[in-house]
Amino acid sequence: MEKETFTVSVYSENNVGLLNRISGIFLKRHVNVESLNVSKSEIDGVSKFTIVIVETQEATRKIAGQIEKQIEVIKAYYHKNDETIYQESALFKIKSSLLFDERQIQNIIKESNSEIVTVSREFFVLSKTGRRNEVDAMHDLLKPYGIMQFVRSGRIAVTKEEMPISALLKEFNQN
Template identity: 70%
Template sequence: MENRTFTISVYSENNVGLLNRISGIFLKRHINILSLNVSESEIDNVSRFIIVVETTEKWVKNIVGQIEKQIEVIKAFYHTDEETIYLENALFKIQSNLLFDEKQIQNIIKESQSTIVTVSRDFFVISKSGRRSEIEEVHAKLKPYGIMQFVRSGRISVSKEKMEVSTLLEELKL
């Protein structure tokens, strides 16, 4: 089996220490987490972890099974890139004078469908949402002009298929 990119979605109670135990599952198997995002989910009082890894389907099934053994975990799923809709977000902080002195920067912003978040006397901030490759392309184009600060979020995603976690929770309440 060959390595592929998988997005793991974990629905859980919001308890201290769970992230540490989940990351330990990957550590034991020497699998690097490429991206991690934790937020509230569509269900009240339930958190959602989005974890991106590159591994085989055999290993990702094993990992999801181990994650589901954690007491606080309600349900875990894994999907391929083709089965999800996903984005990342990035912020670029650049010297303000370049916005007016370098026309190419304005072209980069326009062509990449980025937005200017704020402009001050000393700097301006550009926001770019999209696939990692799109963000990397904007980064490469802006780098020669000098990026003062750069940050990229972890992947956020939704599955194309319905995930039956809400139904599962309703059944547990009965």
């Protein structure tokens, strides 16, 4: 089977130590986590882990099943890229003089649909939201000018199809 990119969505109670146990599942299987984001979900009191891996569908299915065995985990889903709508965010810190001295920097900002977040005498910060390849492309364009600092978020994603998690929780709470 061929490896592809999967987004694993894990709905859970917000408990200390769960992230450690989930990461241990990937460690035991020698699977590298490409991206990780944890936030509150659309359901009060429920957290959502969004984990990106490159693996076979069978291995991803097994990983999701193993994650679901954790007591605090309500449900784990996995989706291919074409089944989700996803974005990443990145911040670039660059020397302020370049903003005025290098015309190409202004073109990069305009063409990449990025946004200037702040400007000081020493530096300015750009924000870019998009797919990983768009953030990577902007990084490659800015690198020759000198990036003082760079940080990117993990993937955030929603599925194209309706997620049955809300109905599942409603049914669970009625029992």
